[in-house]
Amino acid sequence: MTATASSAATSEVQDDRPYLEVDDLRVQFKTEDGIVRAVDGISFKLERGRTLGIVGESGSGKSVTSLTVLGLHNMARTRVTGSVRVNGREIVGLDEEKVRRMRGRDMAMIFQDPLSALHPYYTIGRQIAEAYLVHHPGQKAKAKRRAIEMLDRVGIPQPQRRYDSYPHEFSGGMRQRAMIAMALVNDPSLLIADEPTTALDVTVQAQILDLLDDLQREFNSAIIMITHDLGVVSRVANDVMVMYGGHAIEFGSVDQVLTEPQHPYTWGLLQSVPSLRGNAEDDLDPIPGSPPSLINLPSGCAFHPRCAYRMIGGGPCDLEVPELLPTAQEGHVVACHLPENERRRIFAEEIKLGAE
Amino acid sequence: MIRYLVKRVLLAILSLVAVSIITFILFFAVPTSPAYVMCGKQCDAHAIAQTEQRLGLDKPTYVQYGEFMKGLVAGRSYGTGELAVKCPAPCLGFSFRTNEPVTDIIGRTLPVTVSIVVGATVLQLVLGVGLGMISALRRGTAFDKAAVGVSLVGASMQIYFFGPILLLLFVYTMHLLPNPGYTSPFDDPGQWFVQMLLPWVTLGFLNSAIFARLSRAQMLETLSEDFVRTARAKGLTKWKVYGRHALRAAITPIVTTAGLYFGASLGGAVITETVFGVNGLGRTAVQAVNDLNLPVVMATVLLAAFFIILLNIVVDMLYSVIDPRVRLS
Numbered sequence: 001m002t003a004t005a006s007s008a009a010t011s012e013v014q015d016d017r018p019y020l021e022v023d024d025l026r027v028q029f030k031t032e033d034g035i036v037r038a039v040d041g042i043s044f045k046l047e048r049g050r051t052l053g054i055v056g057e058s059g060s061g062k063s064v065t066s067l068t069v070l071g072l073h074n075m076a077r078t079r080v081t082g083s084v085r086v087n088g089r090e091i092v093g094l095d096e097e098k099v100r101r102m103r104g105r106d107m108a109m110i111f112q113d114p115l116s117a118l119h120p121y122y123t124i125g126r127q128i129a130e131a132y133l134v135h136h137p138g139q140k141a142k143a144k145r146r147a148i149e150m151l152d153r154v155g156i157p158q159p160q161r162r163y164d165s166y167p168h169e170f171s172g173g174m175r176q177r178a179m180i181a182m183a184l185v186n187d188p189s190l191l192i193a194d195e196p197t198t199a200l201d202v203t204v205q206a207q208i209l210d211l212l213d214d215l216q217r218e219f220n221s222a223i224i225m226i227t228h229d230l231g232v233v234s235r236v237a238n239d240v241m242v243m244y245g246g247h248a249i250e251f252g253s254v255d256q257v258l259t260e261p262q263h264p265y266t267w268g269l270l271q272s273v274p275s276l277r278g279n280a281e282d283d284l285d286p287i288p289g290s291p292p293s294l295i296n297l298p299s300g301c302a303f304h305p306r307c308a309y310r311m312i313g314g315g316p317c318d319l320e321v322p323e324l325l326p327t328a329q330e331g332h333v334v335a336c337h338l339p340e341n342e343r344r345r346i347f348a349e350e351i352k353l354g355a356e
Numbered sequence: 357m358i359r360y361l362v363k364r365v366l367l368a369i370l371s372l373v374a375v376s377i378i379t380f381i382l383f384f385a386v387p388t389s390p391a392y393v394m395c396g397k398q399c400d401a402h403a404i405a406q407t408e409q410r411l412g413l414d415k416p417t418y419v420q421y422g423e424f425m426k427g428l429v430a431g432r433s434y435g436t437g438e439l440a441v442k443c444p445a446p447c448l449g450f451s452f453r454t455n456e457p458v459t460d461i462i463g464r465t466l467p468v469t470v471s472i473v474v475g476a477t478v479l480q481l482v483l484g485v486g487l488g489m490i491s492a493l494r495r496g497t498a499f500d501k502a503a504v505g506v507s508l509v510g511a512s513m514q515i516y517f518f519g520p521i522l523l524l525l526f527v528y529t530m531h532l533l534p535n536p537g538y539t540s541p542f543d544d545p546g547q548w549f550v551q552m553l554l555p556w557v558t559l560g561f562l563n564s565a566i567f568a569r570l571s572r573a574q575m576l577e578t579l580s581e582d583f584v585r586t587a588r589a590k591g592l593t594k595w596k597v598y599g600r601h602a603l604r605a606a607i608t609p610i611v612t613t614a615g616l617y618f619g620a621s622l623g624g625a626v627i628t629e630t631v632f633g634v635n636g637l638g639r640t641a642v643q644a645v646n647d648l649n650l651p652v653v654m655a656t657v658l659l660a661a662f663f664i665i666l667l668n669i670v671v672d673m674l675y676s677v678i679d680p681r682v683r684l685s
Contacts, residue, residue: 070589072585072588072589076496100591100592100593101591102591103588103589103590103591104589104590104591105591108589108590109586109589111582111585111586111589113582116581116582116583117582117583117585117586118583118586119583119586119587119601119604119605120583120605120679120680120681121604121605121678121679121680122604130590130592131590131591134590134591134592135591166680166681168680168681182586182590
């Protein structure tokens with residue numbers, strides 16, 4: 001909120017504060033049916049070298065959050081309030097030209113489906129080199145060298161030759177590798193991966209996650225991993241934020257959220273993961289109902305119509321929006337009206353997890 | 357690539373042969389003989405028979421067709437003995453009406469139509485695609501709404517309404533332009549330009565409405581594509597995102613449509629030529645049909661089919677240049 005960051009050079013490392021700070025972020029879209037509150041008051045911090053997993057169903061606001069960090073919304077139809085600071089610099093309300101200069105260099109994004117996210121008419125190499133050239137104008141030869149180097153780094157064989165291939169000539173896993181190479185070509189300190197493995201088959205998924213892991217160690221970058229796959233989260237994330245209806249409803253370390261979750265929605269997510277052993281029909285316990293409309297969120301706790309443990313009548317679940325409150329464990333916050341000991345009791349006694 | 361081309365050319369020849377056969381059959385399905393039309397009021401059976409013999413119409417249809425095709429490929433001669441008239445290949449015969457070689461008629465009228473169509477195409481692409489692209493980028497603004505309105509009016513407007521109004525306004529009332537006509541651009545480019553201006557504007561403006569709508573829709577669709585978002589995420593400037601990434605993808609279907617329009621229009625911008633009284637291919641074709649003038653009908657129909665087929669091949673080739681995913685085989 002202060003003006004300190006306005007003139008700070010973006011590439012300058014400010015080690016004393018988290019690389020990304022999001023504070024009370026709200027994103028609203030105007031549509032013909034009404035105002036969509038896609039993100040409604042999200043706050044989190046992310047340091048270099050750390051990975052934050054954002055989990056939630058479709059329409060929970062996870063992708064919108066990440067697009068806001070890159071300033072990629074059409075501002076004519078979007079209202080963004082709150083604060084997003086990248087390396088100390090406020091993004092919300094920043095001049096489009098200044099945000100543009102930061103995109104790809106300070107923060108980069110890996111998209112879900114690399115076949116549609118890469119331009120079909122340009123070669124892979126050209127697209128990667130182009131990403132380099134945006135921030136290093138005029139250095140064409142160097143851009144090409146750098147692109148080949150990155151293709152090699154992400155594990156694409158014969159990068160010299162593959163430089164001139166088109167996206168449709170690559171396999172799905174190779175395309176995602178190329179996408180990662182493109183995102184990393186300018187050494188961004190913040191990498192946002194929006195379901196990077198959803199379109200890939202399982203063995204390739206593992207390779208891509210390992211690659212991201214290696215690259216994070218090498219470049220000490222901060223990563224936001226957006227996914228609905230809890231397996232991916234448990235594998236790569238340090239912290240996890242669970243989103244529902246545009247709100248963060250649980251936040252904590254990956255151990256806290258995945259092994260001692262306290263929000264009924266998180267329980268539901270964990271129970272929706274099928275197990276390999278045992279009876280699939282017994283284990284798999286999907287959350288009843290469907291995600292809420294972001295135009296007309298249910299009153300009170302947005303999850304209450306689908307919650308098996310709601311306190312209707314005697315409790316505030318359908319009346320008051322629960323706040324994210326600390327639990328007994330440090331760093332673990334939950335937005336649920338149930339008393340903490342009750343949540344612990346229910347989880348211990350009633351919730352059986354198929355995956356464990 | 358070469359194999360593909362050879363295959364396409366062979367198919368094109370086959371199509372043209374089919375078109376010529378169908379035209380022949382249709383022509384002779386008309387329940388009247390060109391000889392009746394030609395011999396006028398004082399007509400008796402003898403005169404008609406004589407005329408039919410002279411034109412070769414007394415022979416069976418398939419013999420006539422065979423002679424026509426032979427003339428096209430190898431040339432032929434009409435009549436016998438000293439009166440014989442040689443017609444070298446590609447022989448399209450002589451007009452039943454004026455006895456002028458059909459190749460001369462085509463040579464005279466084709467440049468007129470080409471002039472009209474090329475000019476109109478340039479205009480409709482520049483105006484239509486430009487307008488469509490700008491309104492897509494300014495979606496929802498007053499400019500966009502105005503452009504959509506204008507293109508809706510344009511797309512529903514007719515040449516025989518719009519053309520005469522322009523004619524009345526610019527030629528007969530304000531005397532700004534000369535009467536439309538054709539002067540060879542090699543003789544007098546200035547005269548060619550001012551005389552062609554009204555046909556261009558008429559045809560080009562109406563077609564540009566269609567191209568504006570098409571380009572706007574294409575551009576809007578492309579702008580919502582994932583790769584456009586990727587381009588923005590890289591930090592590219594707005595103009596590179598639009599120009600290099602979105603436009604490149606949006607232009608493909610526009611090229612296709614433009615090519616096919618061009619081919620179809622070359623077959624005869626009939627209404628435009630009629631409205632402005634310019635003697636192009638289209639007007640000649642209509643006149644020939646009314647006169648039962650078989651050689652001219654054949655020539656114009658074949659030429660129209662040829663252009664449509666040719667432009668189809670050109671468009672397909674262009675497609676493979678624009679889109680690397682398209683491999684010709």
